[in-house]
Amino acid sequence: xxxxxxxxxxxxxxxxxxxxxxxxxxxxxxxxxxxxxxxxxxxxxxxxxxxxxxxxxxxxxxxxxxxxxxxxxxxxxxxxxxxxxxxxxxxxxxxxxxxxxxxxxxxxxxxxxxxxxxxxxxxxxxxxxxxxxxxxxxxxxxxxxxxxxxxxxxxxxxxxxxxxxxxxxxxxxxxxxxxxxxxxxxxxxxxxxxxxxxxxxxxxxxxxxxxxxxxxxxxxxxxxxxxxxxxxxxxxxxxxxxxxxxxxxxxxxxxxxxxxxxxxxxxx
Amino acid sequence: xxxxxxxxxxxxxxxxxxxxxxxxxxxxxxxxxxxxxxxxxxxxxxxxxxxxxxxxxxxxxxxxxxxxxxxxxxxxxxxxxxxxxxxxxxxxxxxxxxxxxxxxxxxxxxxxxxxxxxxxxxxxxxxxxxxxxxxxxxxxxxxxxxxxxxxxxxxxxxxxxxxxxxxxxxxxxxxxxxxxxxxxxxxxxxxxxxxxxxxxxxxxxxxxxxxxxxxxxxxxxxxxxxxxxxxxxxxxxxxxxxxxxxxxxxxxxxxxxxxxxxxxxxxxxxxxxxxxxxxxxxxxxxxxxxxxxxxxxxxxxxxxxxxxxxxxxxxxxxxxxxxxxxxxxxxxxxxxxxxxxxxxxxxxxxxxxxxxxxxxxxxxxxxxxxxxxxxxxxxxxxxxxxxxxxxxxxxxxxxxxxxxxxxxxxxxxxxxxxxxxxxxxxxxxxxxxxx
Numbered sequence: 001x002x003x004x005x006x007x008x009x010x011x012x013x014x015x016x017x018x019x020x021x022x023x024x025x026x027x028x029x030x031x032x033x034x035x036x037x038x039x040x041x042x043x044x045x046x047x048x049x050x051x052x053x054x055x056x057x058x059x060x061x062x063x064x065x066x067x068x069x070x071x072x073x074x075x076x077x078x079x080x081x082x083x084x085x086x087x088x089x090x091x092x093x094x095x096x097x098x099x100x101x102x103x104x105x106x107x108x109x110x111x112x113x114x115x116x117x118x119x120x121x122x123x124x125x126x127x128x129x130x131x132x133x134x135x136x137x138x139x140x141x142x143x144x145x146x147x148x149x150x151x152x153x154x155x156x157x158x159x160x161x162x163x164x165x166x167x168x169x170x171x172x173x174x175x176x177x178x179x180x181x182x183x184x185x186x187x188x189x190x191x192x193x194x195x196x197x198x199x200x201x202x203x204x205x206x207x208x209x210x211x212x213x214x215x216x217x218x219x220x221x222x223x224x225x226x227x228x229x230x231x232x233x234x235x236x237x238x239x240x241x242x243x244x245x246x247x248x249x250x251x252x253x254x255x256x257x258x259x260x261x262x263x264x265x266x267x268x
Numbered sequence: 269x270x271x272x273x274x275x276x277x278x279x280x281x282x283x284x285x286x287x288x289x290x291x292x293x294x295x296x297x298x299x300x301x302x303x304x305x306x307x308x309x310x311x312x313x314x315x316x317x318x319x320x321x322x323x324x325x326x327x328x329x330x331x332x333x334x335x336x337x338x339x340x341x342x343x344x345x346x347x348x349x350x351x352x353x354x355x356x357x358x359x360x361x362x363x364x365x366x367x368x369x370x371x372x373x374x375x376x377x378x379x380x381x382x383x384x385x386x387x388x389x390x391x392x393x394x395x396x397x398x399x400x401x402x403x404x405x406x407x408x409x410x411x412x413x414x415x416x417x418x419x420x421x422x423x424x425x426x427x428x429x430x431x432x433x434x435x436x437x438x439x440x441x442x443x444x445x446x447x448x449x450x451x452x453x454x455x456x457x458x459x460x461x462x463x464x465x466x467x468x469x470x471x472x473x474x475x476x477x478x479x480x481x482x483x484x485x486x487x488x489x490x491x492x493x494x495x496x497x498x499x500x501x502x503x504x505x506x507x508x509x510x511x512x513x514x515x516x517x518x519x520x521x522x523x524x525x526x527x528x529x530x531x532x533x534x535x536x537x538x539x540x541x542x543x544x545x546x547x548x549x550x551x552x553x554x555x556x557x558x559x560x561x562x563x564x565x566x567x568x569x570x571x572x573x574x575x576x577x578x579x580x581x582x583x584x585x586x587x588x589x590x591x592x593x594x595x596x597x598x599x600x601x602x603x604x605x606x607x608x609x610x611x612x613x614x615x616x617x618x619x620x621x622x623x624x625x626x627x628x629x630x631x632x633x634x635x636x637x638x639x640x641x642x643x644x645x646x647x648x649x650x651x652x653x654x655x656x657x658x659x660x661x662x663x664x665x666x667x668x669x670x671x672x673x674x675x676x677x678x679x680x681x682x683x684x685x686x687x688x689x690x691x692x693x694x695x696x697x698x699x700x701x702x703x
Contacts, residue, residue, distance in 0.1 A: 105532075237381050
C-alpha cells in the first residue's frame, strides 16, 4: 500500500501539479494556471497529434480485431496444424515493437523489399514512410501485423468455450453458417469483444514506439501522436506542457473506458 | 535539495505511469553549481559516451588508465538517443556523469537549462599546458561557448563536403561539380532513370530535407538562420528562399532524389541508388564499414558553392556537466583525449574528424586512402570547417530546427512554394523565440 502511494499516487499528483506550471525540470516550477491546457487547445500541432492518434486507433481497431477474429474462426474449424498456425499468428506479438518497427521500416524503405516486389510486376511503389499521405497508414498496418495474433488467440480461446450444444441446436433449427455466426457465435463473443476493444483502444491511444522507430513523428508531423507530442515536449525541457498533454490523454482514456464499460453492461 | 529531487523524480515517474504503466524512471532537479575544482585529480571518473561501437574513447581511455593509475575510469556507453534523453534528467537530479560526449547541436538546450559546467573554471583557460583558445579555429571556439562561457571542448567536428562515385563520373565524362549550376547539370547526367522524368533508380543525388543540409545551401547563399541578435527568423529572407528553390531544382531539374531518412542512405549507396551526396567526415568511416565492396570508387570534393563556401558546423563536444562530482579528474581525462596523439583515434577508430588545430596536422589524416582511390580527403573537410557556421545558440533551437525541417520537407514534396513554407516555419520559429 505504501509502495503504491509512493510510486503511483504521489507521482500522478506531482504530474498533475506540473501540468499547471512552466517547468524545465531544472529550475523550480512556476505556476501558470491553465495556460498549458489553453495552449494545447489552441496549438495546431497538438490538434494534429490528437487527430493522428484517433486515425491510428480507428484503423488498427477496425482491421486488427477483424483479422484476429477471421484467423480465429479459420483455426477453430479444426484445420490441420492448428497449433502451428496459432504459433505463427502469435509470433509477431512476442516481438518487441522496436524490432517490429525496424523490420517494417526496412521493408517499406524506398528501395525496400516491398517496393522491389512491386517493381518486379511493373508498379512504382511510393515512399511509404516518407510521404505524409501514406506514412500513418503504413505504421498502422505494421502495428496491425504485430498485434492481430494476440486478438486471434483471445478470440480462439473464446470460440472454443462456446458450448457445442448451441451449434447443434442451431443446426437442428436449420440455421446456415451466417445465421449461426450471427445468432450463436457473435453473442457468445461479446465479452471477449469488449475486452479486446477496451484493451486495444487504450493501447492504440498510447502509441509511441512504432512512430519513434519508423518515422520519428514525420514526415510533416503526419505520424505525430499524443504520446509522441508529449515526449517531444519532455525532451525539449517543457515538462509543464508534456504533463498537461499526458492528462488530456488520461481524460480521453477515462471517458472512452467509461463509455465502453457502459456499453458492455448493456450488451454483454 | 535531496527531498525536492526525490519528489521530482516521483513526479516524472508519474507521467510515465500515466502513459504506459511502466517505463524509464525520469527525474529532474539539482543544483546550478559549476563543476567543483577543489577535488584532486584522482578517484573515479564516470564517462558517458554516445559514439557507439566505433568509439575512439575506449582505446584512449585504456592508455589513460595506464598513465594515470590514480584515476579509475567508469566508462558507460549509450546510444545517441538514450544519452540525449538521459543526460538532462540525470544532471537535473544530481546523478550527473563527470564527463560526457554530446552532439554540438544539443549545446543550446543543454546550456540554456544550466546543465553544462563552465570549463574555464576547471581548466583556467589552459588545455594541455597551452591556452585553450589557441588550439581551435575561430569557428570552433565560437561553437564551444554559450553565453560567454566555454561549455564544451570540441572533440570531433562535422562540416560538409561532396561525396561522389568517381568511377561513374569518369566513365560518363562528367567533371566534378564546383558550383550550384554545375551540381544540377552533373547530377542530371549522372542519374539513371527507367524513363524520362521518372525518379532516378541509379546514381541519384540524395536531397535531404533536414536543417543540416538546408543550412548548407542557406549559408552558401549568404543567408542566415536568425537575425544578428538571434531574436527573429531570417531564413525566410530572399537568400533562404533561393537556397530552398535550389534544393528543389536539384530534384526537378537535376538528378536529385528526395531522401528523408538518413538511416537508409547507406543501403541506398550499397544498392547504387545513390551515387552522390553531401555529408560530413564521419561518412568516410561509415562508407568503409558498410560498403567495402565500393572501395576505390568514391572520392570527396569541396561542396559546390553558391555565392560563397559555407557549411553547418557541428560535431562532438566533451562536456563536464553541472554537478559533476569529480570534475578535476574529468578534465584530466578530457585533456588526455584532446592530446594530438590521442586524437588520431577519432580518425582511425571512428572515421571522424578530430577537432583541435594540432590534431588536424596529424600525418595519419593526410595519408592516401585506398577507399577513396588514393585521395587524402581529410583536407577537404578541414577547409570546409574554416568557413562553417554553427547553428544559433538559442534555448528553443529544437523547435526552430523542427520548423525548418517541416518547411523544407513541404517544398521538396511539392506541397508549398518555398516562400510560403519558409514563412510558416519563420512564424513557428519566432514563436519559439518568444516573439
